[in-house]
Amino acid sequence: MSPQSLPPDRRTPLQSVHTCPQCGFSINLKNIGLREGATGIVTCPKCEWTGPVEIQIVEKEPSG
Secondary structure, eight states: OOGGGSOGGGOOOEEEEEEOTTTOOEEEGGGSOHHHHHHOEEEOTTTOOEEEOOEEEEEOOOOO
């Protein structure tokens, strides 16, 4: 059963993130700046690893 065929209250919210391959820290793509988006190179704010953007689709963390 695909997520779209589930009722709206049973769907898992998803988000696009960059996940650091070194430490696993995730950054929402909405929070990646213009320079990183244009070059495709990002620096992890947690471990300072620098490399290509690694895009993944993950379950959205509950806010609050």
